[in-house]
Amino acid sequence: xxxxxxxxxxxxxxxxxxxxxxxxxxxxxxxxxxxxxxxxxxxxxxxxxxxxxxxxxxxxxxxxxxxxxxxxxxxxxxxxxxxxxxxxxxxxxxxxxxxxxxxxxxxxxxxxxxxxxxxxxxxxxxxxxxxxxxxxxxxxxxxxxxxxxxxxxxxxxxxxxxxxxxxxxxxxxxxxxxxxxxxxxxxxxxxxxxxxxxxxxxxxxxxxxxxxxxxxxxxxxxxxxxxxxxxxxxxxxxxxxxxxxxxxxxxxxxxxxxxxxxxxxxxxxxxxxxxxxxxxxxxxxxxxxxxxxxxxxxxxxxxxxxxxxxxxxxxxxxxxxxxxxxxxxxxxxxxxxxxxxxxxxxxxxxxxxxxxxxxxxxxxxxxxxxxxxxxxxxxxxxxxxxxxxxxxxxxxxxxxxxxxxxxxxxxxxxxxxxxxxxxxxxxxxxxxxxxxxxxxxxxxxxxxxxxxxxxxxxxxxxxxxxxxxxxxxxxxxxxxxxxxxxxxxxxxxxxxxxxxxxxxxxx
Amino acid sequence: xxxxxxxxxxxxxxxxxxxxxxxxxxxxxxxxxxxxxxxxxxxxxxxxxxxxxxxxxxxxxxxxxxxxxxxxxxxxxxxxxxxxxxxxxxxxxxxxxxxxxxxxxxxxxxxxxxxxxxxxxxxxxxxxxxxxxxxxxxxxxxxxxxxxxxxxxxxxxxxxxxxxxxxxxxxxxxxxxxxxxxxxxxxxxxxxxxxxxxxxxxxxxxxxxxxxxxxxxxxxxxxxxxxxxxxxxxxxxxxxxxxxxxxxxxxxxxxxxxxxxxxxxxxxxxxxxxxxxxxxxxxxxxxxxxxxxxxxxxxxxxxxxxxxxxxxxxxxxxxxxxxxxxxxxxxxxx
Numbered sequence: 054x055x056x057x058x059x060x061x062x063x064x065x066x067x068x069x070x071x072x073x074x075x076x077x078x079x080x081x082x083x084x085x086x087x088x089x090x091x092x093x094x095x096x097x098x099x100x101x102x103x104x105x106x107x108x109x110x111x112x113x114x115x116x117x118x119x120x121x122x123x124x125x126x127x128x129x130x131x132x133x134x135x136x137x138x139x140x141x142x143x144x145x146x147x148x149x150x151x152x153x154x155x156x157x158x159x160x161x162x163x164x165x166x167x168x169x170x171x172x173x174x175x176x177x178x179x180x181x182x183x184x185x186x187x188x189x190x191x192x193x194x195x196x197x198x199x200x201x202x203x204x205x206x207x208x209x210x211x212x213x214x215x216x217x218x219x220x221x222x223x224x225x226x227x228x229x230x231x232x233x234x235x236x237x238x239x240x241x242x243x244x245x246x247x248x249x250x251x252x253x254x255x256x257x258x259x260x261x262x263x264x265x266x267x268x269x270x271x272x273x274x275x276x277x278x279x280x281x282x283x284x285x286x287x288x289x290x291x292x293x294x295x296x297x298x299x300x301x302x303x304x305x306x307x308x309x310x311x312x313x314x315x316x317x318x319x320x321x322x323x324x325x326x327x328x329x330x331x332x333x334x335x336x337x338x339x340x341x342x343x344x345x346x347x348x349x350x351x352x353x354x355x356x357x358x359x360x361x362x363x364x365x366x367x368x369x370x371x372x373x374x375x376x377x378x379x380x381x382x383x384x385x386x387x388x389x390x391x392x393x394x395x396x397x398x399x400x401x402x403x404x405x406x407x408x409x410x411x412x413x414x415x416x417x418x419x420x421x422x423x424x425x426x427x428x429x430x431x432x433x434x435x436x437x438x439x440x441x442x443x444x445x446x447x448x449x450x451x452x453x454x455x456x457x458x459x460x461x462x463x464x465x466x467x468x469x470x471x472x473x474x475x476x477x478x479x480x481x482x483x484x485x486x487x488x489x490x491x492x493x494x495x496x497x498x499x500x501x502x503x504x505x506x507x508x509x510x511x512x513x514x515x516x517x518x519x520x521x522x523x524x525x526x527x528x529x530x531x532x533x534x535x536x537x538x539x540x541x542x543x544x545x546x547x548x549x550x551x552x553x554x555x556x557x558x559x560x
Numbered sequence: 561x562x563x564x565x566x567x568x569x570x571x572x573x574x575x576x577x578x579x580x581x582x583x584x585x586x587x588x589x590x591x592x593x594x595x596x597x598x599x600x601x602x603x604x605x606x607x608x609x610x611x612x613x614x615x616x617x618x619x620x621x622x623x624x625x626x627x628x629x630x631x632x633x634x635x636x637x638x639x640x641x642x643x644x645x646x647x648x649x650x651x652x653x654x655x656x657x658x659x660x661x662x663x664x665x666x667x668x669x670x671x672x673x674x675x676x677x678x679x680x681x682x683x684x685x686x687x688x689x690x691x692x693x694x695x696x697x698x699x700x701x702x703x704x705x706x707x708x709x710x711x712x713x714x715x716x717x718x719x720x721x722x723x724x725x726x727x728x729x730x731x732x733x734x735x736x737x738x739x740x741x742x743x744x745x746x747x748x749x750x751x752x753x754x755x756x757x758x759x760x761x762x763x764x765x766x767x768x769x770x771x772x773x774x775x776x777x778x779x780x781x782x783x784x785x786x787x788x789x790x791x792x793x794x795x796x797x798x799x800x801x802x803x804x805x806x807x808x809x810x811x812x813x814x815x816x817x818x819x820x821x822x823x824x825x826x827x828x829x830x831x832x833x834x835x836x837x838x839x840x841x842x843x844x845x846x847x848x849x850x851x852x853x854x855x856x857x858x859x860x861x862x863x864x865x866x867x868x869x870x871x872x873x874x875x876x877x878x879x880x881x882x883x884x885x886x887x888x889x890x891x892x893x894x
Contacts, residue, residue, distance in 0.1 A: 086730070088730065094642075094852055096642055096643055096644070097643050097644045097645060099644060102644055104598065104599055104600040104601070104603075177610075177611075177614035177615075178614075178644050180598055180599050180600055180603070180607070180611065181600050181602075181603075181607075182603070182604065182606065182607040182610060183600060183602040183603055183604055183607060186604055186606075186607075249844065250643050250645065250650065250653075251643065251844070251848065251849060251852055252842070252844045255730070274730055276726070276842070277842060278725060278842050279839055279842065280709070280712075280725075280839065280840050280842070282709045282712060282713065283709075283712055283724050283725050283840065283841070283842065286712050286713060286716045286717040286724040287716070287723075287724045287725065289717055289720075290716055290717065290720045290723075290724065292716075292723060292724060292725075292726075440591070441591075441592070442855075443591075443592035443596070443597055443855065443856075443857055444590075444591035444592040445592075446592070446596050446597070447591065447592040447593045447595075447596035447597075448591070448592075450596045450603075450608070451596075461601065462601060463601060463602060469602055470602075473602065480604070480605070481605075
């Protein structure tokens with residue numbers, strides 16, 4: 054008698070946990086809803102307080118940014134702006150669209166642009182002051198027109214403004230700093246529906262927004278899933294429809310799934326070996342050249358990255374500004390030449406510390422480990438250092454790390470990155486200085502004619518590659534898992550824009 | 561008992577001061593700085609200086625610590641560098657998730673570990689005892705991250721009967737009363753929500769509870785074996801009591817004190833030590849928060865969390881001390 058209820062309980066439990074249909078997780082998904090598994094964390098409600106590129110782009114979807122990237126042409130195009138024109142070398146006139154309003158009906162005004170520039174610069178929570186660093190003043194010309202004055206001629210200002218979310222001055226004046234939580238009202242094509250810090254964010258389509266189509270998902274949940282296995286499993290069982298950051302060893306698993314596929318996009322994050330010329334032996338050009346000749350990039354890409362990377366002949370690849378398909382790096386894989394170069398400056402046997410992050414980039418540690426024997430074959434005596442990311446990154450930012458494997462993202466237009474790493478005084482990360490390169494980089498920033506600027510950028514890239522303060526390695530091809538129910542082509546710059554996602558209708 | 565409890569609670573204060581000082585000193589001594597982790601890849605030197613000043617990181621370490629202690633005394637653990645929210649708000653929002661997970665893992669461990677331990681002790685050196693002991697060691701030695709990924713692959717991947725992570729499905733729409741999803745579902749009669757909550761709990765509970773099950777099983781077995789050799793057990797047997805009564809009413813009751821001690825300690829460890837499980841299963845608890853805090857060198861968040869862990873741990877021990885008197889009336893508070 055007493056055993057029957059127990060058996061019944063067990064049977065109920067089995068039903069509870071086991072009898073659900075196969076695609077259990079898909080129960081939450083409808084034709085109009087999708088979930089995207091992302092790897093980075095969400096810092097909070099303040100759009101200016103998150104340094105993560107992907108999260109910044111989500112805030113652009115909610116608030117709207119002044120400009121956005123057209124990935125087909127590789128150029129910034131207007132978003133909330135209707136036009137952006139240079140009056141002269143220092144002054145820009147930005148005209149706002151008269152017909153796009155916030156989801157509460159408020160217009161987007163020039164005072165909002167001025168206010169947003171001020172928040173990025175002065176909000177104590179802002180982590181992105183670099184966006185407005187070139188801007189000296191911003192003034193309202195009329196309700197829909199702003200004049201932006203830069204400190205120096207800055208042809209790349211539009212690139213900066215692709216990262217500038219336009220928040221409402223009126224709402225900020227009414228609600229203060231809590232406005233981002235209480236009234237996250239923007240003029241973007243999606244509105245914030247829910248945000249759980251460090252966990253997930255739900256965006257809801259603004260149906261009458263000009264940038265959305267009926268096939269775009271009505272709701273998108275961006276869900277943080279740190280573990281790659283969990284992301285792939287969630288994709289397999291329908292819990293998520295798009296999964297970011299699929300490591301090479303899991304690509305095959307996705308390709309065997311009946312309900313998902315892998316899509317690839319070249320990253321715009323150049324991977325490179327930085328050699329700080331302020332430290333020995335990197336003050337000797339031949340030592341830097343020896344490194345460039347010693348590394349068998351083709352072998353590493355084939356063996357460790359499954360051929361999922363594009364080799365670089367300079368800091369940029371296809372789709373990035375300044376890319377020249379005819380330009381070839383003078384530093385091919387040639388271990389004998391590498392040794393000759395070291396011998397020529399009597400540096401054979403020189404001891405070097407080689408730093409690599411661990412777990413930050415695809416197969417970073419394995420790649421660095423593979424480079425050690427290559428460098429030793431050239432004549433270096435290598436100590437591989439593998440500090441925790443926070444330690445290494447902090448040390449790189451404050452300067453003094455002599456030789457390291459690193460990536461630099463946000464390089465659709467490489468101007469800011471090249472200035473930061475390679476121009477005299479750009480940052481302490483590399484401490485490289487070359488007056489000729491400085492002049493070229495300054496000239497390209499000041500060249501408003503795109504063709505002229507492209508020419509100058511090409512010259513700067515050639516000079517930089519030849520001087521080899523860094524050996525440019527490759528752009529990773531980032532793998533994304535995409536459900537068959539969804540049409541989505543990943544973009545180069547870690548963005549998952551709702552208007553790029555289309556729900557496939559059942560045949 | 562009241563005097564004892566009050567005395568124990570006051571004893572927490574110096575412990576918290578020492579712990580906070582140690583954590584603060586360790587964080588200061590650790591390489592890497594929070595500003596580097598807060599700013600964008602493109603940040604300029606001015607950005608770094610502005611952010612350091614905004615968070616008080618440009619002040620000397622003793623001043624930073626004094627400010628922290630002064631505020632912590634009023635329950636204000638500061639604002640998280642990374643999340644820009646008061647640490648207490650962040651913790652309170654996530655604590656129910658961690659406690660709920662730890663509770664279910666503990667219940668699972670008790671439900672499985674104690675009977676197995678008692679039965680293994682009842683038949684020492686038998687096949688059952690050997691298998692139980694091997695199972696116990698297996699549970700203790702199994703790495704959480706490995707077991708977690710294995711469970712995800714099997715139950716969420718191949719069998720596809722349980723979700724791979726998270727705490728609740730999208731759009732569950734269950735108003736929070738206590739923050740414990742299963743309890744909230746029961747209180748509101750939302751049986752659908754209860755089923756969902758239990759499904760999401762299942763895998764992390766099993767993974768988190770596995771090690772504890774092994775420990776409880778081993779401790780129960782050892783404690784039972786010790787008690788089964790005592791004179792009072794022989795007396796009970798001589799009186800003709802059944803083996804079941806001797807085991808459960810006499811020996812087990814006396815063995816329970818050490819089992820309760822280990823359950824209490826392990827429960828505390830589960831709340832604070834679920835970091836890996838919470839990461840693997842994207843479980844939105846304080847373990848995940850702590851690992852994010854460490855990654856970003858979020859000093860206020862780390863220090864606040866450790867202090868909260870410490871407080872919970874001490875309170876739990878006080879509770880266990882009280883529980884002793886219920887289990888064994890011979891124990892008196894002095």
